[in-house]
Amino acid sequence: MLKNKEYIVLDGAMGTMLQARGLKLGGIPEELNITNPEMIKEIHRLYIEAGSHIIYTNTFGGNGYKLSHSEYSVEELVKTGVRLAKEVCLSYEKDGQRPLTALDIGPIGQLLEPTGSLSFEQAYDYYKEMIIAGSDADVVVLETMTDLLELKAAVLAVRENSHLPLMCTMTFEQNLRTFTGTSVESMAVTLESLGVEAIGVNCSLGPKELYPVVEKMSRYTTLPLIVKANAGLPDPVTNTYSITPEKFTEYMLDMAKFGVRIFGGCCGTDEKFIEKLSEGLKGYNFKEIKKEKIEPAVCSQLKTVSLTEPRIIGERINPTGKKKFKEALLNNDIDYILNQAIEQVDAGAEILDVNVGLPGIDEKAMMVRVIKELQSVVDVPLQIDSTIPEVLEAALRVYNGKPIVNSVNGEEKSMNTILPLIKKYGAYVVCLTLDENGIPKKAEDRVAIAEKIMERALSLGIPKENLIIDCLTLTASAEQDGVVETLKAVETVTKELGLKTVLGVSNISFGLPNRELI
Amino acid sequence: MKEYINMFDDITLTELNKQEGARYLGYGSEKPDDRIMKLIDECESEIIAAAKPRYIYKLFDIETTDEGVVFYGTNLILKGSSIKAHLTGCNRAACICATLSSDMDKLIRVTQVKDMAKAVIMDAFAGVAVEQVCDKIEEQIKDMLPDKYLTYRFGIGYGDLPLEQMGEFLAVLGTSKTIGVTVTGGTMMSPTKSVACIVGISDNQIKSKKKGCITCNMREKCQFRVKGERCGF
Numbered sequence: 001m002l003k004n005k006e007y008i009v010l011d012g013a014m015g016t017m018l019q020a021r022g023l024k025l026g027g028i029p030e031e032l033n034i035t036n037p038e039m040i041k042e043i044h045r046l047y048i049e050a051g052s053h054i055i056y057t058n059t060f061g062g063n064g065y066k067l068s069h070s071e072y073s074v075e076e077l078v079k080t081g082v083r084l085a086k087e088v089c090l091s092y093e094k095d096g097q098r099p100l101t102a103l104d105i106g107p108i109g110q111l112l113e114p115t116g117s118l119s120f121e122q123a124y125d126y127y128k129e130m131i132i133a134g135s136d137a138d139v140v141v142l143e144t145m146t147d148l149l150e151l152k153a154a155v156l157a158v159r160e161n162s163h164l165p166l167m168c169t170m171t172f173e174q175n176l177r178t179f180t181g182t183s184v185e186s187m188a189v190t191l192e193s194l195g196v197e198a199i200g201v202n203c204s205l206g207p208k209e210l211y212p213v214v215e216k217m218s219r220y221t222t223l224p225l226i227v228k229a230n231a232g233l234p235d236p237v238t239n240t241y242s243i244t245p246e247k248f249t250e251y252m253l254d255m256a257k258f259g260v261r262i263f264g265g266c267c268g269t270d271e272k273f274i275e276k277l278s279e280g281l282k283g284y285n286f287k288e289i290k291k292e293k294i295e296p297a298v299c300s301q302l303k304t305v306s307l308t309e310p311r312i313i314g315e316r317i318n319p320t321g322k323k324k325f326k327e328a329l330l331n332n333d334i335d336y337i338l339n340q341a342i343e344q345v346d347a348g349a350e351i352l353d354v355n356v357g358l359p360g361i362d363e364k365a366m367m368v369r370v371i372k373e374l375q376s377v378v379d380v381p382l383q384i385d386s387t388i389p390e391v392l393e394a395a396l397r398v399y400n401g402k403p404i405v406n407s408v409n410g411e412e413k414s415m416n417t418i419l420p421l422i423k424k425y426g427a428y429v430v431c432l433t434l435d436e437n438g439i440p441k442k443a444e445d446r447v448a449i450a451e452k453i454m455e456r457a458l459s460l461g462i463p464k465e466n467l468i469i470d471c472l473t474l475t476a477s478a479e480q481d482g483v484v485e486t487l488k489a490v491e492t493v494t495k496e497l498g499l500k501t502v503l504g505v506s507n508i509s510f511g512l513p514n515r516e517l518i
Numbered sequence: 519m520k521e522y523i524n525m526f527d528d529i530t531l532t533e534l535n536k537q538e539g540a541r542y543l544g545y546g547s548e549k550p551d552d553r554i555m556k557l558i559d560e561c562e563s564e565i566i567a568a569a570k571p572r573y574i575y576k577l578f579d580i581e582t583t584d585e586g587v588v589f590y591g592t593n594l595i596l597k598g599s600s601i602k603a604h605l606t607g608c609n610r611a612a613c614i615c616a617t618l619s620s621d622m623d624k625l626i627r628v629t630q631v632k633d634m635a636k637a638v639i640m641d642a643f644a645g646v647a648v649e650q651v652c653d654k655i656e657e658q659i660k661d662m663l664p665d666k667y668l669t670y671r672f673g674i675g676y677g678d679l680p681l682e683q684m685g686e687f688l689a690v691l692g693t694s695k696t697i698g699v700t701v702t703g704g705t706m707m708s709p710t711k712s713v714a715c716i717v718g719i720s721d722n723q724i725k726s727k728k729k730g731c732i733t734c735n736m737r738e739k740c741q742f743r744v745k746g747e748r749c750g751f
Contacts, residue, residue, distance in 0.1 A: 025593070025594075026593040110701075115710075116708040117703055171695075377624070
């Protein structure tokens with residue numbers, strides 16, 4: 001999208017424009033695509049004439065939940081919305097160039113479990129329906145999102161049902177979080193790993209108030225940033241937005257230095273704002289931004305844990321050798337597992353490993369259930385621990401953030417089934433230095449396996465920053481030499497391959513077995 | 519006809535009404551014992567730390583018609599005789615939605631895992647907290663309109679005002695976009711510690727009506743009613 005341009009101008013508000021033209025509060029704006037298409041086309045024209053390169057279709061609330069009381073179907077309203085926008089764009093075609101249509105998709109309007117009753121899978125289906133109906137658009141934009149997991153369902157729905165480029169913006173408050181608590185950094189880390197083309201922020205605040213949000217976001221991603229700000233905050237006495245188009249533009253341009261390249265207006269803005277913005281951008285000198293290296297990090301929705309220093313991973317959530325835990329799994333006693341998690345976090349675990357593999361239970365269903373419950377009760381990022389690809393994939397879909405997968409190893413079968421999941425879902429992965437021949441005795445042979453996994457990962461497009469090598473600690477009591485070999489391997493892997501490492505360090509006397517990320 | 523909109527997160531709670539909370543828990547004339555009082559104190563400080571009060575209200579000109587109470591500038595018409603009776607004599611009304619946000623729900627969930635008895639107390643006091651937020655909102659509206667008279671707040675679902683109108687009511691306020699409140703299953707709000715209500719505004723003194731059980735949140739679960747008694751409020 002940004003291929004030939006230094007910057008892109010989006011459009012301004014649709015909702016407040018429609019309200020100014022008589023749409024009543026509580027009405028369904030998407031119905032106007034059928035009952036008053038000329039009004040919609042007029043608004044699109046106003047924005048294109050003001051300078052918009054991309055216009056958003058009038059389909060923001062066009063999902064099956066919000067349209068359940070409408071006499072029109074999702075397909076009718078979304079398809080028509082895209083058609084109207086495209087007709088207008090085509091009418092402005094010149095020298096093979098024209099404005100583009102973005103299929104505008106907003107939140108479903110229900111909270112996800114466990115606070116609400118909408119499941120991840122249902123959310124995915126609502127989004128899939130819209131995406132298929134809107135397939136004629138040039139680009140897809142997911143905007144005004146406040147729940148990172150709901151946004152992830154939408155991103156997967158786009159990726160799995162369309163080939164269109166994808167832009168995502170969330171709505172933040174001045175405390176740098178969304179209503180559900182999603183932090184700016186968690187959003188940036190998670191969306192970049194899911195391969196979205198551009199990310200940013202829209203609505204809720206004016207450009208002046210968004211400055212700290214954008215500044216923070218720029219430190220956690222190298223993707224081009226999007227800002228679609230409101231026309232300031234509504235004046236409580238007059239209910240008008242008091243910021244002028246000139247001031248709006250000034251504050252917007254002030255954020256270009258953070259890597260914002262895609263600019264637009266949200267609630268309260270109209271064509272005058274876009275015109276001023278467009279003028280201002282024409283004259284702006286975009287300097288080359290020197291991006292410092294972005295800190296590697298895992299995250300949950302609420303908490304981002306950077307991997308630039310050793311971190312403690314708690315491993316009590318694992319049935320191996322634990323009679324009580326096995327009983328809890330067989331009896332579906334989720335509270336037992338949640339309690340284990342809370343205790344570990346209270347004791348200082350920064351990341352939690354989750355393993356529920358036990359013969360006699362449905363590991364996939366249990367893993368999905370445990371991940372969903374855990375992430376609604378503890379804040380720390382999770383490490384998804386299983387040898388079965390189906391279990392890993394199910395968990396990766398519903399995990400709210402960027403996780404670690406435990407693990408892949410040097411066996412062909414393992415690399416072939418697990419690495420593609422790492423690529424698709426953008427996770428970190430622990431790589432065990434063993435293969436079909438078992439665990440090599442010598443350090444250089446373990447390093448060779450690490451290298452083999454790294455080459456395979458790179459060939460699939462997985463950045464080497466996402467690999468965490470486990471050089472394997474054998475029982476320290478038995479083999480002194482074994483310990484030396486492990487440490488040699490760790491050193492080589494770190495210095496020569498430039499990869500992160502993890503080790504099991506279970507000779508700590510007090511209860512909690514933990515692994516240090518070095 | 520112009521709507522009036524106010525939306526902030528400037529309300530903070532500093533303490534909770536313990537008497538009210540005890541009433542929700544079913545304590546009438548008896549007082550909770552020391553163990554429960556200790557849990558109540560813990561809950562109070564945890565709720566104050568975790569809850570993030572947010573609210574939005576809009577003022578509308580209203581008119582009572584055969585169809586129901588019409589809110590000008592919107593598609594909203596509230597049904598039933600209770601709301602009509604409540605807004606008698608009023609030419610405007612404030613539609614309000616307040617919430618303690620999803621952090622409160624999370625605290626209740628975590629407490630349910632750790633200590634179920636405490637969770638019951640937590641749940642009751644969270645209810646007290648959100649009502650206190652509403653008290654402060656009403657004060658704000660009163661300050662804004664010094665020469666008007668206000669009714670007490672009437673919740674969606676009180677009397678014969680159908681709970682099913684919750685979705686439309688929240689849509690008029692735009693709560694999902696502004697304060698993160700949505701409707702679940704047609705009638706319940708998420709996050710759960712949220713209140714949706716109407717305050718009538720009149721130029722004339724409102725005839726004082728006793729509130730009664732009909733307007734109380736606890737009327738379905740009330741231990742007093744079960745025993746055939748009343749709590750006296």
